[in-house]
Amino acid sequence: MAQSMHVKFKKYRDEHYLGLAFAIIFGPRFKMKFMNFSLKKSDGDHENKSRSILDQLKKLFKEYEKVTFPNFAVTTSSNQDGAHELDDNLMEFKTCNSNGEFGSISSSRKTQLELYLSEPRVELTRVSFDVLTFWRVNYCRYPEHAMMARDILSIPITTLASELTFSIGG
Numbered sequence: 001m002a003q004s005m006h007v008k009f010k011k012y013r014d015e016h017y018l019g020l021a022f023a024i025i026f027g028p029r030f031k032m033k034f035m036n037f038s039l040k041k042s043d044g045d046h047e048n049k050s051r052s053i054l055d056q057l058k059k060l061f062k063e064y065e066k067v068t069f070p071n072f073a074v075t076t077s078s079n080q081d082g083a084h085e086l087d088d089n090l091m092e093f094k095t096c097n098s099n100g101e102f103g104s105i106s107s108s109r110k111t112q113l114e115l116y117l118s119e120p121r122v123e124l125t126r127v128s129f130d131v132l133t134f135w136r137v138n139y140c141r142y143p144e145h146a147m148m149a150r151d152i153l154s155i156p157i158t159t160l161a162s163e164l165t166f167s168i169g170g
Contacts, residue, residue: 026149
């Protein structure tokens with residue numbers, strides 16, 4: 001019976017691993033580090049699976065960026081004195097990187113997802129931590145990422161699928 005349940009568990013995990021992995025990554029106490037730790041313990045091909053999960057997460061993030069800022073552009077206006085000049089200066093400033101050098105910075109610009117993943121994790125303690133509150137508080141820093149986290153973390157987890165998966169009868 002235990003062998004049968006183990007086979008069912010592996011099938012269930014393989015079918016739902018992406019959603020579970022995203023939920024782990026959206027936890028600021030865990031991020032990629034815990035996901036990689038878990039994969040190393042359970043999957044022989046953990047490096048490829050980790051890369052695949054991150055690629056899928058980046059794909060999903062791009063979709064959220066499209067919805068949030070579909071046609072974001074700086075517009076110029078010459079209605080008021082100096083407005084056109086100010087907009088030109090802002091455009092020039094926009095192309096200035098952190099070293100004060102001019103040029104395109106789009107290739108070195110990190111997405112909200114990359115910024116979130118590169119920041120240190122929130123310390124893991126015994127104190128209760130509400131991950132949805134974290135994303136609500138950090139919405140201004142990561143608007144698209146926060147919406148994505150809210151959508152994924154609020155998916156109701158039901159026991160029906162797992163009960164059917166692990167039932168003794170089949």
